[in-house]
Amino acid sequence: MTLVKIENLKIHFDTDEGQLLALDDVSFNVDQGEILGIAGESGSGKSITAKSLMQLNDENAIYDQNSKVLYENQNLLEFDDEKMIPYRGKIFSMVFQEPMASFAPAIRIGDQMIEQLQIHEQLSDEAARQRSIEALTSVGIPNAKNLIDQYSYEFSGGMRQRAMIAMALSTNPKLLIADEPTTALDVTIQAQIINLIKKEVQNRNMGVIFITHDLALLAQTADRILIMYMGKIVESGTVFQVLTNPQHPYTKALIESSPNIENFQKKLLPIGGEVPLLKDRPQGCVFQNRCSQFINNKCDKDSPLIKEIEDNHFISCHLHHE
Amino acid sequence: MSSFIKVNNLDVQYSRGRRSLFEKEEFFKAVDNVNLSINKGKIVGLVGESGSGKSTLGRALLGAKEFHHGSIHYNFEEGSIDLSNLSKKNLRDFRSKVQLIFQDPYNSLSPRMTVRDIIAEPLEALGMTKSKSETDNRVIEIAQKCQLNINHLNRFPHSFSGGQRQRISIARSLVAQPEFIVADESVAALDVSIQAGILQLLKSIQNEMGLTIMFISHDLSVISNFCDEVAVMYLGKIVEYAPKNEIFLKPKHPYTQALLNAVPSINPHKKNIQKTLEGEIPSIYDRPQGCVFQSRCSKVTDQCRQNEPSLKKFHNHEVACINLDD
Numbered sequence: 178m179t180l181v182k183i184e185n186l187k188i189h190f191d192t193d194e195g196q197l198l199a200l201d202d203v204s205f206n207v208d209q210g211e212i213l214g215i216a217g218e219s220g221s222g223k224s225i226t227a228k229s230l231m232q233l234n235d236e237n238a239i240y241d242q243n244s245k246v247l248y249e250n251q252n253l254l255e256f257d258d259e260k261m262i263p264y265r266g267k268i269f270s271m272v273f274q275e276p277m278a279s280f281a282p283a284i285r286i287g288d289q290m291i292e293q294l295q296i297h298e299q300l301s302d303e304a305a306r307q308r309s310i311e312a313l314t315s316v317g318i319p320n321a322k323n324l325i326d327q328y329s330y331e332f333s334g335g336m337r338q339r340a341m342i343a344m345a346l347s348t349n350p351k352l353l354i355a356d357e358p359t360t361a362l363d364v365t366i367q368a369q370i371i372n373l374i375k376k377e378v379q380n381r382n383m384g385v386i387f388i389t390h391d392l393a394l395l396a397q398t399a400d401r402i403l404i405m406y407m408g409k410i411v412e413s414g415t416v417f418q419v420l421t422n423p424q425h426p427y428t429k430a431l432i433e434s435s436p437n438i439e440n441f442q443k444k445l446l447p448i449g450g451e452v453p454l455l456k457d458r459p460q461g462c463v464f465q466n467r468c469s470q471f472i473n474n475k476c477d478k479d480s481p482l483i484k485e486i487e488d489n490h491f492i493s494c495h496l497h498h499e
Numbered sequence: 500m501s502s503f504i505k506v507n508n509l510d511v512q513y514s515r516g517r518r519s520l521f522e523k524e525e526f527f528k529a530v531d532n533v534n535l536s537i538n539k540g541k542i543v544g545l546v547g548e549s550g551s552g553k554s555t556l557g558r559a560l561l562g563a564k565e566f567h568h569g570s571i572h573y574n575f576e577e578g579s580i581d582l583s584n585l586s587k588k589n590l591r592d593f594r595s596k597v598q599l600i601f602q603d604p605y606n607s608l609s610p611r612m613t614v615r616d617i618i619a620e621p622l623e624a625l626g627m628t629k630s631k632s633e634t635d636n637r638v639i640e641i642a643q644k645c646q647l648n649i650n651h652l653n654r655f656p657h658s659f660s661g662g663q664r665q666r667i668s669i670a671r672s673l674v675a676q677p678e679f680i681v682a683d684e685s686v687a688a689l690d691v692s693i694q695a696g697i698l699q700l701l702k703s704i705q706n707e708m709g710l711t712i713m714f715i716s717h718d719l720s721v722i723s724n725f726c727d728e729v730a731v732m733y734l735g736k737i738v739e740y741a742p743k744n745e746i747f748l749k750p751k752h753p754y755t756q757a758l759l760n761a762v763p764s765i766n767p768h769k770k771n772i773q774k775t776l777e778g779e780i781p782s783i784y785d786r787p788q789g790c791v792f793q794s795r796c797s798k799v800t801d802q803c804r805q806n807e808p809s810l811k812k813f814h815n816h817e818v819a820c821i822n823l824d825d
Contacts, residue, residue: 218690219661334549335779363548363717368761368775390690393720393763397772416767434695438762441723441747447696451660 180352180384181248182206186229187241188408190455196239197455199225200408201463207352207384212375214399214416215388216431220452222408223388227354230386231265232256267297270350274357276337280329287325290344297348312347313340316373335366339373346377352384353377359394371398392435396420401489404428407452407463410483414490425492426468462495470496501574502536503711504560504679509533509569511552511559515784527783529555530566531735531791534810537728539574539678542705542712544726544743546719546758548780552735553715557681560713561597562590573597575678595625598672602684604664608656614667615652618642621675637674644704645670662693666700673704683715698725719762723747731755734780734791741816751818754792790820798822 188200200222207213215223228234230246232253246253253264273279281289290309294300300308306325313321316339329337338358345353355374359367375398378385387398395402395416402419404412404427412425423429433446450467459465462476471477475495483493511530517523529552537543545553558564560571562582571582573593580593598621601607608617618638621627628634642649645666656664665685672680682701686694702725705712716722722729722743729746731739731754739752750756757776764771778795787793790803800822808819 218692333779363780364719364758364761365548365776366779368763368772369777371763371772372775391763393765396765396767397763397770420765420767431692432765434692435765436691436695436698436718436720436724437765438720438723438747438759439764439766441720441743443724445695445698445724447694447699448692451662451693 178209179206180209180211181230181246183226183230184243184245184247185241186226186244186246188225188229188234188244189239189241190235191237191239194456198408198458199238199455200229203405203408203410205403205410205413207386209351209384210378210382211401212378212385212387212399214395214402215386215405216390216392216395216402217405218390218431218452220407220455221405223405224356225408226405227271227356227386227388229254230352230354231269231271232261233265233271263297266293266345266350267348268350269352269354270345270348272338272341272345272353272355272358274360276334276341276361277329279341280337282328282330284328285326286329286332286340290325290340290347293344294347308347309343312343316340316343316346317369318343334362335369338362338366338370342370342373342377346381349381350383352386354386354388356388357390358387360389360391367394374398392420392432393437404431407455407458409463409493410491411464411494412490412492414487418487418490422490424486424490424497425494426470426496427464430467430469472496503539503541503574504535504537505570505572505574506533506535506560507570507572509535509556509559509566509571511555511564511566528735528786529783530559531786532569532809533735533737535730535737535740537711537713539711540705540709541728542702542714542726544722544729545713545715545732546717546722546729547732548717550734550780550783551732553732554683555735556732557599557683557713557715560679561599561681562593563599573679591625595621595627595675596677597679597681598675598677600665600668600672600680600682600685603688604661604668605688607668608664610656613653613655614642614647614659617656617667618652618670618674621671625675627675638670641670641674644707645673645700660693661689662696665689665693665697669697669701669704673708676708677710679711679713681713681715684717685714686721687716687718694721701725719758731758734783734786736791736819737810737817738792738819739816740810741818745815749814749816751813751816751823752792752820753796753798753822757795757797 184204186200186203189196190199217223240254291305294305310321318339359370399416401415403410406427412428430448448467461478462481465471465476481493481495483491484497485491512526512528515525547553559566573580575596619634622634639649647666686697728742730737733754739755761775776795789805793799793803808821810817810819
């Protein structure tokens with residue numbers, strides 16, 4: 178069942194250099210009990226997309242009039258800050274990349290968890306504390322009763338990220354947004370955190386948006402994947418469709434450039450050139466300057482439309498628009 | 500053939516300060532009794548979790564962190580150098596032969612210097628060139644090798660992207676023609692599409708100049724692709740050292756095996772990260788007696804808690820574990 182539906186999300190940022198297009202017509206949905214992966218390089222718009230759901234983008238973000246974030250038939254983009262409160266930590270919850278930076282250093286972990294619970298629910302101090310201890314225990318923090326009174330700097334990186342997840346899950350959210358939740362962690366801890374998130378998705382039947390630049394991580398976690406480039410979804414489909422039968426030249430190139438531990442003799446092929454700056458957004462296809470299958474007079478003129486090439490497998494590329 | 504770098508029984512300690520005025524200063528070992536020999540022209544990967552002592556070992560090899568016990572011996576083309584008794588003059592020579600490439604191309608380049616000045620600095624500091632024009636020529640030569648646009652050498656670092664900045668870092672490290680490079684997480688901050696290009700560049704330059712590289716990384720996929728040999732560290736000790744194929748196809752040490760199991764596979768049909776290591780690396784302050792890996796090892800026995808295993812030759816591997824079987 179569809180949980181959240183994003184329609185034609187289009188965002189400009191108002192900067193000194195003018196209004197720059199950062200997200201261009203992004204549409205997708207997240208189902209209950211599903212992990213939706215969003216992958217792409219820095220600057221592709223992954224985080225902006227996620228933040229739009231909670232309206233957490235910087236103040237200079239301008240949402241297009243036709244953009245919609247639909248939850249239970251309501252467009253959240255029309256809500257003001259007051260009405261957004263339940264969508265910031267209760268119905269939607271977020272886990273950030275840097276757990277060190279996302280906890281307040283001078284407030285005990287427990288007090289931060291209790292504060293969040295009491296904002297969203299009518300709970301006594303004692304009940305909120307109990308819920309927080311339960312949440313910490315459920316993510317595998319031993320001796321949570323005592324550790325709840327510690328500060329974030331007293332936790333290791335892995336523990337901090339567990340506490341972050343505990344805090345995000347303590348309000349029983351319908352949708353968890355995880356923005357590079359394991360990027361700062363060692364592989365062994367990363368594996369622990371991934372398994373934890375997968376277990377919680379099954380137990381709670383919640384939806385997850387999992388943002389990462391690591392395709393292998395998505396291969397192991399996601400049900401569906403969106404590949405983003407310069408604020409556009411260039412390919413989307415099930416994890417099997419996108420990773421074992423990629424069709425967009427960018428997706429293919431991304432896989433070719435990723436080192437693979439199971440095939441370590443493989444020659445890595447870098448993608449030539451670099452992502453253009455937002456202010457130099459090209460006319461036509463956004464990937465044209467790095468694409469190996471560039472078609473003259475076509476890719477530099479028209480923006481490719483989104484086309485379904487097999488069941489639920491979409492790409493946006495002129496190669497498939499004959 | 501004798502090896503290019505020979506490390507014997509190396510200990511590197513950090514001070515923990517003293518608890519009170521009347522107590523002795525306490526020390527803990529970040530690198531503990533490391534033995535390692537590296538052959539010329541090899542790329543050696545150094546892998547392990549944070550806190551395993553990778554960077555400290557790298558810095559000790561460069562003479563940038565003093566060590567307290569053991570020896571580090573280099574066989575350079577122009578003669579050998581023993582790091583434990585270096586005169587001032589030899590230290591200068593030594594510094595021209597070894598270099599470091601940093602992780603973060605944003606913080607490691609001075610924003611107030613032009614790219615030309617950044618790259619030229621080692622040459623000038625070491626007095627390796629006689630005139631400005633000679634310096635300029637060397638800078639241009641290395642910049643071209645690193646695929647930098649030489650018309651942009653008078654710009655400042657802020658006008659370059661992450662990938663280009665890392666090329667500038669590499670050019671700076673190579674301009675004095677070192678024989679040994681420590682690359683500490685040098686591609687960790689880059690996107691994969693850019694990372695692949697930097698690795699390609701490093702490899703071709705390594706080939707051309709006959710460089711020996713110690714490549715420190717926590718990313719096993721990058722190590723598996725880039726290195727010839729791999730050393731696995733845990734809590735200040737090398738627990739396994741072997742050629743790349745051996746490490747990745749036939750890992751012997753339980754820690755190496757666990758690390759490899761935790762690396763996600765890009766093949767969605769193969770779900771591989773479920774069996775993972777529990778717990779975390781212990782704090783370096785409570786180094787256990789016996790094997791350093793005992794608290795997380797699935798094969799731990801009483802023996803492991805008493806006797807500290809040392810690196811032993813086992814097939815093509817050097818492994819520090821007492822429970823090895825074929």
